[in-house]
Every structure is written in C-alpha cells, then in structure tokens.
Amino acid sequence: MAATDSPARTSDAITGFESTFADELTPLTVEWRGADVPDPRLLVANDQLAASLGLDVDSLRTEDGIAILSGAAVPADGKPVATAYSGHQFGGYAPLLGDGRALLLGELVDVEGRRVDLQLKGSGPTPFSRGGDGFAVVGPMLREYLVSEAMHALGVPTTRSLAVVATGRGIHRNGVEPGAVLARVAASHLRVGTFEFAARNGSVLQPLADYAVARHYPDLAEVPTTGGGNRYAKLLERVVERQAALVAQWMLVGFVHGVMNTDNTTISGETIDYGPCAFIDAFDPAAVFSSIDHGGRYAFGNQPAVLKWNLARFAETLLTLISPTPDDAIAVATATLSTFDAHYERHLYDGLSAKLGLADTFVEHEVIDDLLTLLAAHRADWTGAFRALAEELRGRSTPLDILLPREASTPWLARWREALARHGRDEAATADAMDRVNPLYIPRNHLVDEALQAANDGDLALFAELLDVVTNPFERRVEWVKYTSPAPEEFNSSFQTFCGT
Structure with missing residues (x-):
C-alpha cells in the first residue's frame, strides 16, 4: 500500500490544482497517493474535455502526464486525498465506505470558471479499501469512459472521463485481467453518503453543508x-x-x-x-x-x-x-x-411530450401512457420506437412495423395524429423536431460487450468506433446502421453487467 510518508514522484504535466475540499473539510479526507505503475500506457484520452479544463492536451500524452493520470506521480501543485463517506447499499447502512480505490487529485477551474474535481479510479489501495486490492481493470474503466461520454452527448448531467491508462499490472478478478486507471471529472464528489458520514461523526456536518451550498448552489x-x-x-x-x-x-x-x-x-x-x-x-x-x-x-x-x-x-x-x-x-x-x-x-412527461413531438411541456397524458403500455406489451425497442414514429410521420411505415404489429399500433397512431393536429403540429416539421431529441444511437449492451472484450485482448478499434458513434447520437450515418439494432434475444437472455471491483 502506498504510504503517505514515502517519497512521491511529482510532475507539472498537469497544473492548476486547488484543494478547497481537502483544506476546508480535513476530517473527511486522508492524504494519500497512488500505487506504483509497472508499465503505464494511455488507452484513450479526451482531448475536448482536456481543452475545456484548460489543460495542455499534448502534455497528457507525455510520460509525466500519463504518470499523473495513472496515479504513479503526484501533480506538483496537487494534494491527493482519499475521501470518507458512509452509505446505504441495497438498503443496508454501512457506516464507513470511502474511496477504497480512488484518489481525489484536486480541483481544477475550467475555461468557463466552473470548479470541478479530478479523481483517479483504480489507483490502488487506500485506508478505506476494506480488504479490497484498490485496483480496477480495463473493461469496466473503458465502460465508464464510453457510457459517461455517451450520457454527456445525450444531454444527461454526468461525471465525465478524461482518460484511461493501462497499468501493466495483472489484477485477479475472473482470472487475471489487465489493470487500468480512469481519470474522472465531476462537478464534485459530494454524495448523500458524504452527509451520512458527517452527520454521524461530529461537528463537520454544517461546514460540509455550507461547502455544498457554496460550490453547487451559491445563490443560497x-x-x-x-x-x-x-x-x-x-x-x-x-x-x-x-x-x-x-x-x-x-x-x-x-x-x-x-x-x-x-x-x-x-x-x-x-x-x-x-x-x-x-x-x-x-x-x-x-x-x-x-x-x-x-x-x-x-x-x-x-x-x-x-x-x-x-x-x-x-x-x-x-x-x-x-x-x-x-x-x-x-x-x-x-x-x-x-x-x-x-x-x-x-x-418525465415534459420529456415524453417532446419525444412525441407534441410540445416541450406536458400534454396528452392518456396518449403518452397508452404508448408506454403498448411498447411494454410488445417489448418494443425503446430507442428505436421514437425514431420509427418520426418515420411514420414521413410516410415510411416499415421501421415501426418491425417493432409493433400494425393492428396494435393503428388505433394509437390515429389518436397521436389527432393530438398533433389539436396542437397545430405540422407532421413533417414534427418529425424533424423528434429527431433532434430522440437519439438514434445509444451504447447498446451487446456492442459495448463486444468492444470491451476486444479491448481486453488489446484491440481498441471497436471501442474507438463505438465511442465515435455514441458521442454523436443524433447524426444518421449509413455506415453506422448496425449500431441502431437491439441485441439478439439470445444475448439479452443471459447478459449481465458487473461492477468490476
């Protein structure tokens, strides 16, 4: 385990760090550093995100930059800490969890003046590891990179991913898997669990609440x-x-x-x-x-x-x-x-109204609810259904017929068109508006699984292509047609995800 009093390699490849959380809420942190990394190798880096953080994109790819992103080196102006928190896990209270495999390198102020955290995930054991090894492996770290960036492209508030670095360390999971570290960017890592820990551990609760207000709700x-x-x-x-x-x-x-x-x-x-x-x-x-x-x-x-x-x-x-x-x-x-x-x-209903081209605010409760019932009854593809409905308005019925029997969809379609007419919605313009809010591409589970298995074997080509697709979720391209299809039923019947710990 990395010791806080052992010599630490420092680097100025990434600079600009501040440490307001660690300075103001010391009882919630333990100064720490990452484990040594045998053979660090950058797998993927987010140049757009790096630029928005005011970082030198080229520096991230240097030996020193990769060392910081892997946890092997400490930023010259950083003060890495592991943070303490509690939590209810599957309904049961755990009084002490904390960053068992993560380090908060510090905070950066981006080019728009917003303060964000830069955290490493999988950088080695900490005092909160609770018997775990503190490491992570390539597949789950690339999954977080891919899905978090897809969520950002979909407009969903999310942490983001700056980089994934392979460590060259074999990690025992299901057999020996290649180790990796994710560099994660967040508005902060303040959690409900952080408050649960503070509420049960002395006088830090009010300072924590005031810090949360100042950081996320400054008007309060x-x-x-x-x-x-x-x-x-x-x-x-x-x-x-x-x-x-x-x-x-x-x-x-x-x-x-x-x-x-x-x-x-x-x-x-x-x-x-x-x-x-x-x-x-x-x-x-x-x-x-x-x-x-x-x-x-x-x-x-x-x-x-x-x-x-x-x-x-x-x-x-x-x-x-x-x-x-x-x-x-x-x-x-x-x-x-x-x-x-x-x-x-x-x-929810404002969003569903927009997805159906009805309005940007909630209307037509029964029309929406009856569509949900119809989709559930026929196990229709959720993402594809809304794009197919837009095609229906353009006079192309085949996409919807693939998802729903025409005898089941016809009565609802008539009511939907009547609702559009009541709200003065032109069908062609409505179809275009629907395409602007309904994604064509999401991280389909079978495609994510395929890409991660290849990446685990050292081939990142499928991952790179899938990342390109899901970070452009509304842009139709002929060469991306395979990314619109749901998984085969035999895949879905046995597919499971794992937390990677």
Missing part, C-alpha cells in the same frame, strides 16, 4: 441559517429538484444505473459511478442487468422510487441543521420530500 449562501427561508431546508429543496430531473432523464433515454446506493447519489445532481450500468433495448420496467441486484431493487422502473428513498436519507442528515426542534425539522423535510413525485412526473 446569503439565505439565513435559521428561521424563515432556512439555508439547509433550501439545500434539500434544490437537491430534490435536481435529482428528480436527473432520474427522469435516465428514464427518457432508457438508462439503468444498476447500483443506486446513497454513496452513488450526488449533491450536484450528476450521474456518477458507471459500474453495472446498461441501457434497455425492449421497454421493460422490470429490466435488471446487474449481477449483484438479485432482488431487482434497482430495476429500470424502480429508479424513481429508489432515488426518493435515497433523498429521504439525505434529509435525515440535515434535520439538526433545519431546526433544533425535531418535530419542526421533520415536518419541513417531509414536506420537501413530498414534492419529489410532482417534480419527477413534470420532468
């Missing part, structure tokens, strides 16, 4: 900490709203997170931790892909309810800050949590 900084308009009650309101919007966006693109523990629920409202994640092909609220979700707790259709449950755990951590009178604090928190369903439904 002037709100009083007591009395009417309580700052911490307002913080809860904002996080509830952002998380409701986030999970609605997951549902709209067919994303299944797979491990929605409270330590994977951010205060910023970003998607974080692409472990056993997947995208649905057939529309199925019961869809589960994670090998560890035996009871379907985190199934596709359960995600909004789980998110609300996680936010209740967040609310519990803030009770003493909201009011010194427990009954008053509980009343405020309960009232705020009760708004989640309305926030979620508004975001």
Whole structure:
C-alpha cells in the first residue's frame, strides 16, 4: 500500500490544482497517493474535455502526464486525498465506505470558471479499501469512459472521463485481467453518503453543508441559517429538484444505473459511478442487468422510487441543521420530500411530450401512457420506437412495423395524429423536431460487450468506433446502421453487467 510518508514522484504535466475540499473539510479526507505503475500506457484520452479544463492536451500524452493520470506521480501543485463517506447499499447502512480505490487529485477551474474535481479510479489501495486490492481493470474503466461520454452527448448531467491508462499490472478478478486507471471529472464528489458520514461523526456536518451550498448552489449562501427561508431546508429543496430531473432523464433515454446506493447519489445532481450500468433495448420496467441486484431493487422502473428513498436519507442528515426542534425539522423535510413525485412526473412527461413531438411541456397524458403500455406489451425497442414514429410521420411505415404489429399500433397512431393536429403540429416539421431529441444511437449492451472484450485482448478499434458513434447520437450515418439494432434475444437472455471491483 502506498504510504503517505514515502517519497512521491511529482510532475507539472498537469497544473492548476486547488484543494478547497481537502483544506476546508480535513476530517473527511486522508492524504494519500497512488500505487506504483509497472508499465503505464494511455488507452484513450479526451482531448475536448482536456481543452475545456484548460489543460495542455499534448502534455497528457507525455510520460509525466500519463504518470499523473495513472496515479504513479503526484501533480506538483496537487494534494491527493482519499475521501470518507458512509452509505446505504441495497438498503443496508454501512457506516464507513470511502474511496477504497480512488484518489481525489484536486480541483481544477475550467475555461468557463466552473470548479470541478479530478479523481483517479483504480489507483490502488487506500485506508478505506476494506480488504479490497484498490485496483480496477480495463473493461469496466473503458465502460465508464464510453457510457459517461455517451450520457454527456445525450444531454444527461454526468461525471465525465478524461482518460484511461493501462497499468501493466495483472489484477485477479475472473482470472487475471489487465489493470487500468480512469481519470474522472465531476462537478464534485459530494454524495448523500458524504452527509451520512458527517452527520454521524461530529461537528463537520454544517461546514460540509455550507461547502455544498457554496460550490453547487451559491445563490443560497446569503439565505439565513435559521428561521424563515432556512439555508439547509433550501439545500434539500434544490437537491430534490435536481435529482428528480436527473432520474427522469435516465428514464427518457432508457438508462439503468444498476447500483443506486446513497454513496452513488450526488449533491450536484450528476450521474456518477458507471459500474453495472446498461441501457434497455425492449421497454421493460422490470429490466435488471446487474449481477449483484438479485432482488431487482434497482430495476429500470424502480429508479424513481429508489432515488426518493435515497433523498429521504439525505434529509435525515440535515434535520439538526433545519431546526433544533425535531418535530419542526421533520415536518419541513417531509414536506420537501413530498414534492419529489410532482417534480419527477413534470420532468418525465415534459420529456415524453417532446419525444412525441407534441410540445416541450406536458400534454396528452392518456396518449403518452397508452404508448408506454403498448411498447411494454410488445417489448418494443425503446430507442428505436421514437425514431420509427418520426418515420411514420414521413410516410415510411416499415421501421415501426418491425417493432409493433400494425393492428396494435393503428388505433394509437390515429389518436397521436389527432393530438398533433389539436396542437397545430405540422407532421413533417414534427418529425424533424423528434429527431433532434430522440437519439438514434445509444451504447447498446451487446456492442459495448463486444468492444470491451476486444479491448481486453488489446484491440481498441471497436471501442474507438463505438465511442465515435455514441458521442454523436443524433447524426444518421449509413455506415453506422448496425449500431441502431437491439441485441439478439439470445444475448439479452443471459447478459449481465458487473461492477468490476
């Protein structure tokens, strides 16, 4: 294990680091550094993201740049730390989790003035490793890179991926697999689990809440900490709203997170931790892909309810800050949590209305609900269905007929066209508008699996092409036609994802 008092190689290949979290919330951090790396090799780097962070793109590819991205070297102006947090995992409380295989290198201020974290994932054991080896392997790190960048291209709030570095270290998982480190960029790594740890461990809770406000909701900084308009009650309101919007966006693109523990629920409202994640092909609220979700707790259709449950755990951590009178604090928190369903439904149905070309705000409740029932009954491809509906408006019926029997779709199509007419929607213009919000390409599970297996064997060509496709999700190209098809049924019947730990 890397020791904090052993000599550390430093480099200025990546500069500009600050450490406000570590400086202001020291009780939540342990200074640490990554393990040595036998044979670092850059697998993929995100030049566009690097430029937006004000980094020298060429420096990332130098020996020193790769050393920082692998954890083998410490930035000259950085102060790497492992952070502490708790969490409810599959409903059970774990009082101490923390960064068991990650290091927060520090914070960078991007070219638009936004503060972000740069964290390494898979850089070796830390004091929070809980018996694990602290390392990661190529497949899961490339999956997070691919899926997080696809989510960004789809407009879903998310952490992003700067690079993946192969370490040259063999890691024991299912046999020996090649090791890798992911460099992840986030608005912050503040989690519900961070608050759960702080609430049970002394006087750091209020400084943490104030730090979260300053970093993510700075307009609340002037709100009083007591009395009417309580700052911490307002913080809860904002996080509830952002998380409701986030999970609605997951549902709209067919994303299944797979491990929605409270330590994977951010205060910023970003998607974080692409472990056993997947995208649905057939529309199925019961869809589960994670090998560890035996009871379907985190199934596709359960995600909004789980998110609300996680936010209740967040609310519990803030009770003493909201009011010194427990009954008053509980009343405020309960009232705020009760708004989640309305926030979620508004975001979901606004999105569904836009996907159907009806309007940008929620209309035609029954038309939308009946489509969902129809898609579920026939296990129709979620992503392809909305593109097929746009083609239907253009007079091309074949794409929809592949997904739904014409005798089943005809009555609904008539009602949809009537709804479009009521709202004064020209069919040709509506089809074009639908194509602007409905992706043609997503990270289809069978294609991701194929690309990662090849990458594990040293061939990155399929990964590079798939990355190009999913980061241009709305742009139709003839040569990308295979990326629009759902997986064969024999693949879906046995496919599982793994968290890679």
